[in-house]
Each structure stands twice: as structure tokens, then as C-alpha cells.
Amino acid sequence: MDAAKQPVPFALPEPQGIPIARILRTLRRHALLIGALAVVGSVGAYALARTMPKRYTASSLIAVEGDRFAIPELQGALRADSASDPMPFVRTEMQALASRDLMQAVVDRLHLVDNPEFNSDLRMPTLMQKMKAAFQSLLPDSVEMRSQLGPNDGVVRAALDKLTIFQDNRSLAIEVSFTSEDPQLSSDAVTVLIDEYIAAKGRRRTAANLGANQAMLARIEQVRLDVATIEKEMLDLRSSNEIVLLRAGSIGQQQIEELATAAARASVERSQLEMAYERTTSQVELGASDALASVLTSPTIVQMREQEAAGVKRVAELLSHYGASYPGVRSAEAELASIRSQIVGETRRIVSSLGTQLRVAQAHEAEVAQQLDDARKIAVKSENARARLEQLQQEVTSRRGLYQTLLERAQQTVNRPADVQTPDVHVMTTATPPGAPSSPNMKLAGGLGGVAGAILGCLFALGRLRILGRTMARGELAANTGVSVVAAFPDGFRGRGKDTLPRRVLVAPRGSEAQAMRALRNRIRRLGRAATPRLVMVTSLADRDDGLQIASALARVVAGDGERVLLLDANLRNPGVLKLLGAPAGDFVADAADWRDQVVADADTWLDILAFKQSPADALERLSSTVFQNVLVEAAAQYDLVVLVAPSASSQEAQALAQRVDAVLLVVDDEPAREAAQQTTDRLGLLSRRSLGLVMVGS
Secondary structure, three states: OOOOOOOOOOOOOOOOOOOHHHHHHHHHHOHHHHHHHHHHHHHHHHHHHHHOOOEEEEEEEEEEOOOOOOOHHHHHHHOOOOOOOOHHHHHHHHHHHOOHHHHHHHHHHHOHHHOOOOOHHHOOOOHHHHHHHHHHHHOOOHHHHHHHHOOOHHHHHHHHHOEEEEOOOOOOEEEEEEEEOOHHHHHHHHHHHHHHHHHHHHHHHHHHHHHHHHHHHHHHHHHHHHHHHHHHHHHHHHHHHOOOEOOOOEHHHHHHHHHHHHHHHHHHHHHHHHHHHHHHHHHHHHOOHHHHHHHOOOHHHHHHHHHHHHHHHHHHHHHHHOOOOOHHHHHHHHHHHHHHHHHHHHHHHHHHHHHHHHHHHHHHHHHHHHHHHHHHHHHHHHHHHHHHHHHHHHHHHHHHHHHHHHHHHHHHHHHOHHHHHOOOEEEEEOOOOOOOOOEOOHHHHHHHHHHHHHHHHHHHHHHHHHHHHOOHHHHHHHHHHOOEEEEEEOHHHOOOOOOOHHHHHHHOOOOHHHHHHHHHHHHHHOOOOOOOOOEEEEEEOOOOOHHHHHHHHHHHHHHHOOOOEEEEEOOOOOOOHHHHHOOOOOOOOOOOOOHHHHOEEOOOOOOEEEOOOOOOOOHHHHHOOHHHHHHHHHHHHHOOEEEEEOOOOOOHHHHHHHOOOOEEEEEEOOHHHHHOHHHHHHHHOOOOHHHEEEEEEOO
């Protein structure tokens, strides 16, 4: 067999709750005791409060603002917190008010070391303090720790324990309170603490402003050096680039304009000479003297042309008078040829001179163009230098203005030293010695003592009610239904999967669950009016299988104890015995077969099982038939116990079966079902309520 899980113990259950009316009745019944305990608690607390030392609390209200420096330009540089929300700054000031340094100053000024209220060494040690000191002396590091703390550490800690800093998170006001047994001391402690806080704040602001002044002087020196550096760079630019400004502009601009004009003239002259040279050269090559006359305007050529014309005229006259053989004609022709030869020579000389002039014009044009290009480059460089000079001029003007402003601010800081010593803190209300103690509040102590006494009385009364209420669930259920409770099971009895109640009682036949089933069997015997009930029907108010598991487990345990037991699955609409126990099925209602032939044996016990193969459609008719009644009669005669697994108690089948059995076990599984138990027992229509027993589940 498989090992079973740890069985859930069965016992009479704890009640799920106690009715409010019963609680009120119990409290009313113990009202005198509750009142007496309330009076005793109130008087005792009041008396105890009177014996406690009186303490007085003095308070003062201050308002804090953000730090302001005498040098506004350095405000952002020295204060990283530029948020609009002032609450972080206020919380920081609260922590500063509760610092050890401030409290140390208060301790020194008020000589709290000599006050037994704060110096525990001046008071008689209590038993608890003696035990604590003895325990600390056993620790190896206790002496070293005390040497590190200092002589006034305990006094400072005691004073800090009596200090209260409060802020409501809605304003910039901070309340400072101090509690002491001396009203004057409480007031003086608050006053001294605020004075020390304001003084420390002023010292911090003074140091911050002095640091800002030093930063300002360093900044002034840096600006002065920057101005000197820029001025030197401007001077170097003027010297290296020879920048001279005139009314009409710079010298470089005038040179560029003159060179541009000269370059234009040289280009024109070169073009004219080039055209004349090309035309003359072409005419000379063609030998067109007439064309040369119109191009060459030299006086020598003109004179030679006149001589040539005179020679031509003379030759013509001589030919007309004397003929070609006349010596004078030949002499005139020779002179004409000589003149023409001279013209050609002069023409060539002039053409050569034109080429020379052209080359000179071209060289002059190239030289002027180079001079213009060089002048333009120099002008661009000079213009860049002049633009840089203008930038430097603007920068030096700005630096000189900043230098002058910084000098004025630094002078203001030096001339107004009081400005850096005024912190932004003002006292809204000063601390005065309180006229009445703040603690102990004897009225409040008496009231709380009375409430505590009353609560103690109520707990005592309810404790008694709880003890009695352990058996209340069974009693109330039996009283409401008129039926006795024969068994009670916890919620965990159902199990999961194969870990069912019938399986567990089989694995552990002497376990608590099996013993609970034997106790249930004994109580079933007492349900009968005369004889022991043999036909026992198990049904439940809910649709769960609580009745099926309890009936199957009961049948297995009783069969295992040696009795003849038949487990009959009468839940025809939803049979579950065969599946739960793993047994084969038979159809015991068939008219042609004897029901005894359909009985199957439980594989693990001597239990007999009778069940349907399938769910019939006419379940109510079959259970009400004569055949089924005969089966019940014959089974009761043959077996010591016949356990019927019935459907839900609200079904017609269950009401029909209830009329034919000896006893009914009604499984009630929760509180709402318990409330409906009365109606269910009435619907079952039993002749005698003594044959009906209730089984509580989850109680």
C-alpha cells in the first residue's frame, strides 16, 4: 500500500465565532467587575503620575530664510541649491539646531555638567543602572569606548533627548522646545540654543563672505591681466600689419585703387599696340604699301611718300617727252627705286619698333597686374588684422567695464562689514519660563488607567466566554435543530487526489481518523429507539462529496473490525463510490437479476459494494420502486450495517430514502448550512428525530 499522508486529527471543533448578543450579555453580567477594574486603574494611574517628577517645557518660534551674501554676483557660485522649494533648506536648519556642537555650547554656558538632572554621575544609581554598569564593565571594549566618548558626552546626549525641533512643512517657522524639571532652565536652554545658532550662522556667513571677497579680488586681478594682454595684442597687430586709418579709408585701399587704374591703362595701351603691330606685320608680309601708309603715320614715311610721288611724276613726264631709252628717264627711275627701298627699310624699322613697344607694354601690364595682386593680398591681410583689432577693442572695452564693476563691489564689501554678519533669522516668539508643568498629565494618566482597567475587565469576561464557547457550537446547533451532533470533522479531512479519507483510514487503521469512525459507529448504535439501526443513510446539505467520503470511510472501518457491511451507492444521478474505492460495478436494480449477484467486494477490505454501472434517467422512480424496497429489507436482514450514500438532502431522492432507513446522518459543512439544518430536518419528514444525527464539518 502507498504511504498515507499525515492524518488530520479529529476533535470537537473550536467555534467560528461568538454571537454579538452573547458577548454583550456577558459584558453586562460582568459590568460591576469591569467598572471596579476601571476605577482601580484610574486611581492607580493618577497616584503614580503624582509621584513622578514634574517637567516643564519652554518653546520658542524662529523663522529662517535662505542665506544672502554681500556680493550678489557670487550668490549662485557659492550656493549650489537654487531650487524654488525652501523646505530642504528649512530641514537642514532643523538638523543644525539639533547638532551636538550647539548643544555642547548650551551645556557649557549653563553648566549642565553640574546638574544632576543631566549628569547621571551626580545621581544615586538605581538597581537597573548598577546592573547595566556591571554588565558593561565585563565587556572588553567598554573602557576604550568610554575614553573615546569624552567627559561630557552623557550630559550632551541627555540634553539632546530633552530637545524637540518641530516644523509643520507649511511655513518657514521652526519651533524649538526644551523640557526640564526646572522651568527657568528650560527657558534658558532654548534662549541659549537659539543665540548660539544665530551666532554660528553669522560666523558661517562672515566666513563665506570673506571667502567671496577673496574670490572677488582674485577675479579682479585676473580681469586686469586679461585687459593688459588684450591691449598688448592690439599693439602688436597695428605694428606688424602697419594699420593706418585715414578719413577716406586705409592706405592699402588707396594703393589698390591706383594700381587698378594703372592696370586698366596698361591693358588698353597693350591692346592698341598689339592691334597696330598685327596689322602692320600682315601688310608688310603682303607688301601693301598703300595700306601701310594708312597705318604707319611716321613723318619720315610721309616725307618719303611725298618724294616717291614726286619721283613717279617726274618719271612719267620724262617718259612722255623722251621715251624709255632716254638717260634722264633711267636716272629718274633709279632715284624712284632708291626712295622706295628707303620706304621699305623705314617700314621694317618702324614695324620692329612697334614689336619692341608691344613687348614693353605687355611687360608693363604684367608688372602692374602683379603689383595689384600683391596689393590685394596685403589688403586682405590688413583687413583681417583690422577686424581682429575691432574684436579686441570690443573685448577690452567689456573687460574694462567688468573690472570697474568688480572694483566697486569689492569696495562696498570692505566699507560695509556689518552686512556680512547679519543672518537671515529672526525670533518670532521668545522662550519664557512655563507656569504649569507639561508632564505628567495626571488627568490623562487617570483616564488612560481607567480605560486600561476597563479593557482588562472586558478581556477577563470574554476569556470566560471563550472557555464556555468551546462547546457552544455543538450545543447551539443541537438546540436549534433538536438533533444531536454525533461527530465533528475539520476541513482538512477531504484531502486531494488519491489522498482521500477512505484511503487514509485503510493505511492507518489505528489512526485518529479511523478511531473517529469507530466513535461514529458507536453513536449510530445509540440513535435507534429500540434496536441498533442497520440501514443508515448519509447525506449532506452541500453538493460536495463530504457525505460520500464519510460514508465510505465509515463502511471500510466497520468492515475491517469484523462486521458485515454493505456500502450501497444510492446517489443514482451522480454515483461516486466505485470511482472513489476503485471497485467494479453491477446493476442491482435489474428485474431479471438478483441484487446479490451484483455485489462486488472491496479489494482491500471485507466490505461489500452495490452500485449502478451508469446513472439512470429515472432515479427517483427506481428508488421508490418495490424492487428497491425489497433490496433494502433483504440487505438489512443479511448485513450488520448497510450504509447508503444519498444525494443532497434537498433532493427528492434523499427525502424518499429517509422514509425507508433506520437512521440518517446529515453532514453540515459550514455556518450557512447550519442555519438551514432546521429546515432540512423538517423536509426529511422523519417520524422520530432521535434517528437523525448531525455531522459537523469544518467546525
